[in-house]
Amino acid sequence: MAEHNQIGKETEQMAKEWLTSKGYEFLDENYRHGHAEIDLVFRFRGLLVFVEVKFRSGTGFGYAEEFVDATKRKLLVKAADHYIHEKDWHKDIRFDIVGVYKDRNGNVNFRHFEDAFY
Template sequence: MNNLGQQYEQLALCYLQQQGLSLVQQNFQCKAGEIDLVMREGATLVFVEVKYRASNAFGGALAAVSYSKQQKLLRSCRWYLQQHRLSNAPCRLDVLAIEGQAPYHYQWLKNAISQ
């Protein structure tokens, strides 16, 4: 991952922690792909895809989460749950879009991707 990507993931992490979530793992990688942030909100495991775009000229950050990217994320989440023996744990897959320049605009879509 490049430094710019890490910078926006750190911004996302701080934002989500301010919203009451706690970090479980950052940059989980497996054969299926990568999960930017694994967080916990109460008893729920929250997988977070972080997307940044400087402008919304081409649909913005949310448009960058294509159908194929969604499928890859779902496979990665299943892999994580299986690897950590959490197949019955309550979980969801969120997208946190960051746009613009500081001060950034955050758009947090909870349960944005489902099977």
Template sequence: MAKHLEDGKKGEQLALDFLKRQGYDIITINWRFKHLEVDIIAKEDGILVFVEVKARRSVLYGEPDSFVDWKKQRFLLSAAQAYLSFSGYEGEIRFDIVSVYLGKDFRIELIKDAFWSN
């Protein structure tokens, strides 16, 4: 497996463990519909949360969360709409980003309510 794919899988597992420790109830991981995907779908305090995980070994090209640009946000909004349609969920939702720094300065950062559609 390519190194960046290994890093992605490792980052997702670390993010999943981190979210569980933060009190998130995990509903599903890597939810897919057609070309859409959400890394983690969970609930926290009754809110349905769509989580995008970004793992990087270096910030040479930018912070991990900076890779969740407007195009990726639109993609995630579409995925969330599809999930909501299938699940019938009608409550509050939000979008979080988990940045996993895999390099020598290992750390995990959570950005709650990272973006929203207008």
């Protein structure tokens, strides 16, 4: 497995554990539909929450939320539509972004952007 893929898996696992510790109920991960993939899916306060996880080893090149462009958002919505239909979900949904940041000392911090787009 390429190093960036391994980092991605580890980052998603950290975000999954972090959100679970905040009361989110984990449902699914790496849900694929065509070329689209949803990193994590949770249930939280009656909502179905689709989460895009982004890792940054600093903020010099920008924050995580800046790397979810219009094309990526469109793919996420497409995959979410398929997931909703497949699971027969009839309640509200939300799209979140979780930025996972590692500082020079190796400390990990999270930034959670709820209802980041639609």
